[in-house]
Amino acid sequence: PNGSRISLVYYFMGEIYLRQAKYRHADIAFSVALQLERLNAPWWVRLGYAREMAKDFRYSLEAYNQALALNPNLQDALRGRERATSHLN
DSSP, X not given: OOSTTHHXXXXXXXXXXXXXXXXXXXXXXXXXXXXXXXTOHHHHHHHHHHHXXXXXXXXXXXXXXXXXXXXXXXXXXXXXXXXXXXHHO
């Protein structure tokens, strides 16, 4: 697929998969969206959340850290990083 809004389509697919509790599918959709739009910090947070729900805490932490590198003030990313870190220790 191509087009100017394809990244947004993949992002919304990720949101739908999250609501269906299909966390691995959500991970894939968000990952594709972020390959197309790497500087979108809120999308990194959603990827981190999908990975956290899939109990993939190491990669969840990486996504939260990427979101915080882009925007250090994202409260959802800060809380997510805290939760993921607590599962890794």
